[in-house]
Amino acid sequence: MTFDSGNSKSIPDEILRRRTFAIISHPDAGKTTLTEKILLQAGAINMAGQVRAKANARRTTSDFIAIEKARGISVSTSAMSFDFKHFWFNLVDTPGHDDFSEDTYRTLTAVDFVVMVIDGAKGIESQTKKLFEICRLRDLPIITFCNKMDRESRDVIEIIDEIQEDLALDVSPLNCPVGLGKDFIGCYHMETRIIELIDRQNKNSKTEVTTLDPKHNGKLFEKINKKNWEKTCEDISMIKSLTSPFCKSEFLKGSLTPLFFGSAIFSFGVSNLLDSIGTLGPPPKSRTSHIREVEPGEKKVSGFVFKVQANMDHKHRDRVAFIRLCSGKFRRGMKLRHVRSGRLLTISNPIFFLAQDRNILDEAWAGDIIGIPNHGQFMIGDSFTESEDLKFLGIPSFAPEILKRVSAVDPLKAKHLVKALRQFAEEGVIKYFNTEISDVKIVGVFGILQLDVLLERIKSEYNVPTKFEETQYIGARWISGPESEINQFLDANRGQIARDNDEDWVFLIRIDWDLEKNKQKFPNIEFNATKETQG
Numbered sequence: 359m360t361f362d363s364g365n366s367k368s369i370p371d372e373i374l375r376r377r378t379f380a381i382i383s384h385p386d387a388g389k390t391t392l393t394e395k396i397l398l399q400a401g402a403i404n405m406a407g408q409v410r411a412k413a414n415a416r417r418t419t420s421d422f423i424a425i426e427k428a429r430g431i432s433v434s435t436s437a438m439s440f441d442f443k444h445f446w447f448n449l450v451d452t453p454g455h456d457d458f459s460e461d462t463y464r465t466l467t468a469v470d471f472v473v474m475v476i477d478g479a480k481g482i483e484s485q486t487k488k489l490f491e492i493c494r495l496r497d498l499p500i501i502t503f504c505n506k507m508d509r510e511s512r513d514v515i516e517i518i519d520e521i522q523e524d525l526a527l528d529v530s531p532l533n534c535p536v537g538l539g540k541d542f543i544g545c546y547h548m549e550t551r552i553i554e555l556i557d558r559q560n561k562n563s564k565t566e567v568t569t570l571d572p573k574h575n576g577k578l579f580e581k582i583n584k585k586n587w588e589k590t591c592e593d594i595s596m597i598k599s600l601t602s603p604f605c606k607s608e609f610l611k612g613s614l615t616p617l618f619f620g621s622a623i624f625s626f627g628v629s630n631l632l633d634s635i636g637t638l639g640p641p642p643k644s645r646t647s648h649i650r651e652v653e654p655g656e657k658k659v660s661g662f663v664f665k666v667q668a669n670m671d672h673k674h675r676d677r678v679a680f681i682r683l684c685s686g687k688f689r690r691g692m693k694l695r696h697v698r699s700g701r702l703l704t705i706s707n708p709i710f711f712l713a714q715d716r717n718i719l720d721e722a723w724a725g726d727i728i729g730i731p732n733h734g735q736f737m738i739g740d741s742f743t744e745s746e747d748l749k750f751l752g753i754p755s756f757a758p759e760i761l762k763r764v765s766a767v768d769p770l771k772a773k774h775l776v777k778a779l780r781q782f783a784e785e786g787v788i789k790y791f792n793t794e795i796s797d798v799k800i801v802g803v804f805g806i807l808q809l810d811v812l813l814e815r816i817k818s819e820y821n822v823p824t825k826f827e828e829t830q831y832i833g834a835r836w837i838s839g840p841e842s843e844i845n846q847f848l849d850a851n852r853g854q855i856a857r858d859n860d861e862d863w864v865f866l867i868r869i870d871w872d873l874e875k876n877k878q879k880f881p882n883i884e885f886n887a888t889k890e891t892q893g
Contacts, residue, residue, distance in 0.1 A: 369641070369655035372687070376725030377639045378448040380465055382493070383475035384483035388505040392475055392622040393438075393451055399628050400447070402440035436667075437680055437727040439710045445636040448727045460756045460804060461665075461786060463492055464738065467753050468664040468682040468727065471499040471639050473631070474615070475622075478504050478511030478538075482524045490525055493612070496752075499640060500527070500615045503631055508556065508621040510539040514593045518601060518617065528614040530604040531597050533630065535619045537586040545619055545627065546590055548597075556626045610640055642725030645684040647741075647748040652684050654724035659686035659694065661728075662750040663740040666785040668819070677781075678709070678729040679736035684750065688722040697741040697749060707731055738786045739891030753891040758789045758802025761831040761866070762809065765799065767823040775799075778820045783859035788812060791834065791856035791864055794848075800856065800866075801826075802834055833867040839883035847880050862889070 383389040397403045438449045450469055452462045466472070472493055476486060493500055504517055511517075514535060521529050533545040536553060544555040555568040608614035616634060620627020642654040645662075652660055665680035693702050709716045709729040722728050730736065739753045766775040779801065783790035789802035803809055809826060816824050836858075837844065844863070848855055854866045865885060867873050873885060 369653075370687070370723070372446075372723045373654050373725060374641045375445050376448065376642050376723060377445050377471075377635055378450070378469050378642065378682070378725045378727065379471050379473060379635060379639060380450045380452050380469045381473045381475060382452055382462070382466075382486070382489040384477070384480070384485040387475045387477040387480070387483070387486070388622045389452075389475050392473075392503065392505065392628070393449065395622050395625045395628045396449065396632055397438065397440065399625065399632050400440050400442040402438070402442075437665075437711050437729075439727065442632065443636060446726075447635070448725065450727060462489060463756075464664050464753060464786060466492055466496060466498065468680075469498070470641070470643050470725070471501070473635065474500050474502045476502065476504050476517075476521075478506045478517065478619070479509060481512060481517055481520045487524065490527075497612045499609050499612050499638075501631070501634060501638065502529070502615045502617045503622075503627070504617060504619045505622050507535050507538065507545075507619050508542050508558070508624060508626070513538075514619070515596055515600070518597065521615070521617070522601075528602045528608065529617050530602050530609075530614055531617040531619070532604065532634070533619055533627070534590060534594050534597060536590045541586055542621070543586070546594060547630075548594070554626075554630075556621060556624055558624055606638065609638060642684075646751050648751055649748065652748065652750075654685055656685040657687075658744040658746065659688050659692070660684045660741070660743045660746070660748055660750075661688075662742070662753065663736055663738055664753060666736060666738055668781055668785060676731045677734060677736070677785075678731055679740070681728050681730060681742065683722055683724050683726045683728065685724045686744070687724075688726075688728065690718070690720045693744075694742045695745060695747075696736070697743060697747055698737070699735070705730060734781065734784065737784050737891075751890065754888045755786075755789075755891050756804075757834045757836070757887045759804055759833060760806070760809075761791075761800050761802045761829050761834065762826040763798055763829050764801050764824060764826055767825055771822045774820050774822045775816070775824060778816045778822060780859060782812060782815070787815075789834070790859045791866070793866070794855045794857070795852055800829060800831070829866075830868050831866045832869065833873075835865045835867065835873065835885035835887060836889045837863050837865050837883055837885060839880070843880055843882050847876065847883055850879075851876070 381389050381393055436451050438451065440447050450465050452465045474486065474490065476482060502521065518529050518531060521527055531548060533547050535542060535545050537543050542556065544553050546553050552569045552571050555570065557568065602614060604616055605614060609616065616638060618627050618631050620631065622628060644651045644653050661681045661683040663679045663681055666677055667680070668677040690708055691704060691706055693704050696703050708719050708722070709731065710719045711729060716729065719728060741749050764779065766772050776799070779788070779790045779799065782788050788808065791800040791802060793800065801812065813824055816822050837847065848863065851865065854868065854872070856864045856866055858864050877885060
C-alpha cells in the first residue's frame with residue numbers, strides 16, 4: 359500500500375508508520391516518569407527505572423548526565439526509538455528545565471507533533487506555556503496528558519477551562535476521571551462508555567487494564583462511590599456541552615488538542631495515550647530548505663543535525679550528531695554529502711538509541727532520528743544529502759541572557775579549557791565569545807543551571823577546574839549590514855566587540871541605552887537576537 363501525498367510522490371508504508379514526537383512539560387509534571395512508562399508499555403524496557411549500568415544502579419533510563427541523576431531533572435536531549443503494534447516511534451526527550459529552552463526549541467524542529475504533560479493539581483505552568491507557544495509557532499499538533507490524577511487535583515472542568523482560556527486551544531477530552539485524589543478509581547472512556555480501573559499495587563511493571571461497563575456490571579459497579587459517580591456524570595454532561603468533538607483535521611492544524619487524564623506513576627492512561635500517539639499522530643511531514651520543500655517520500659536521502667552530544671557514555675569518547683532524516687531510505691554504508699564542507703562521507707556506523715543504549719542500524723527512513731559518531735566535524739544545523747546542495751531552515755540560535763567571564767583555575771590548562779568551550783558551543787550547550795580587545799573568554803547562557811552543568815562537564819570530561827566571574831554585560835546581539843557601516847561600528851565600539859564560535863561579529867551590551875544609541879547612530883545595521891544556525 360502507498361499513499362499519494364498530493365504532489366504525485368507516493369510515500370512508502372515504512373515512512374507512513376513513523377511517528378516522531380517530543381514530550382514537553384513544566385518541571386515536576388511527570389514527563390520523565392511518563393517517558394519511562396511509554397517505553398514500558400511498548401515493551402522497550404521491562405520495568406520502570408530499569409537497571410542499565412554495569413554497577414546495577416537503578417536510575418531513570420532517559421537521564422544519563424551526573425547532574426541529572428543528582429537533581430532528578432533532565433537537562434539534555436536524547437532520542438529513543440522503538441516498535442509498537444503497527445508503528446515505529448521516535449521519541450525525542452527534551453530538557454525539562456527552563457534554563458535549557460534553546461535546546462528544547464531545537465528539539466522541536468526535529469519532531470512532527472508533541473505530547474504536552476500537565477500536572478492535575480497545578481494546571482498550565484509557566485514553562486508549559488512557553489513551550490506551547492513554540493509549538494504554536496511551528497504549527498505542531500499537540501496531544502495533552504493530564505497527569506497525577508491519583509493525587510489531589512483541580513476540578514476537571516477547571517482544568518479544561520484553563521487549557522482553553524490560557525492557551526486559546528480547543529479541547530476534546532477522550533476520557534473523564536471518576537473521583538479525584540485518594541478517591542480516584544479510574545476514568546470513563548468517552549467513546550466506549552466503559553470505566554477503566556486504576557491498579558495502585560504495582561508501579562514498576564506493565565499492568566493489564568481492568569474495565570467495567572456501568573450498564574452491565576451491577577454488583578461490581580455498586581462498589582464505586584455513588585457521590586463520585588454522580589459527579590463524573592455531571593462532568594461528562596458539562597464536557598459534552600463545553601468542548602468540541604474530536605476532529606482530526608483541527609488537531610493536525612494545531613488548533614485542537616485531544617485530552618487524556620491519567621497517572622503515569624501507576625501506568626494508568628498510558629496505554630490509551632500510546633495508542634493515540636500512533637493512530638492520531640501525523641507521519642513525517644515535508645521540510646523547508648533554502649531552495650524548496652523536501653517531501654518525505656522522495657527517493658534521495660536528506661536530513662539535518664538538530665543536536666550534538668559529546669561523551670554520552672564514558673565508554674564511548676566521541677561525539678554523536680543527532681540527525682532528523684527528512685526524505686528517502688537511508689542504508690548503512692551509503693555516501694552522503696556534508697553540505698557545509700562539500701565532502702562526500704561514508705556513513706559506516708550509524709546508530710539509534712534506547713536512551714543511552716546504542717545500537718548499530720542497517721536502515722532508516724524519513725522521520726527517523728539517527729546518530730552519527732564523529733570527532734567534531736558536524737555541527738547543529740548541518741545538512742546531509744545524497745547529492746543536492748540543500749540547507750534546511752528553521753534551526754535558530756538565540757542570543758544569551760547571562761554572560762560570564764570564564765578561566766581555568768590552573769593557567770597551564772587554558773588551552774584545554776578553550777577546546778572544551780568550543781566543543782560545548784558546537785553542541786549548542788553555551789555561546790562562546792572571544793573579545794576583540796584583551797582576548798577575554800566569555801560564555802553566554804540562559805540560566806544559572808546551565809553554568810552548573812558546564813562546570814560539571816568540563817571537570818568530568820576534560821579534568822579542567824574552572825571558575826566564572828561577573829562581567830559588565832547584560833546581553834549580546836549579532837550584527838549585520840553594509841560592510842562599510844559595520845567597519846565604522848566596529849571601530850566605534852571595539853571594547854564591546856567579540857566573535858562567536860562561528861567567527862561572526864557580536865555586540866556585547868552593557869546597558870539598554872547601548873543598544874538604543876547604536877541603533878540610532880547606525881540605522882542600516884541590524885542587531886539580531888537570533889541567527890540562523892550555520893549548516
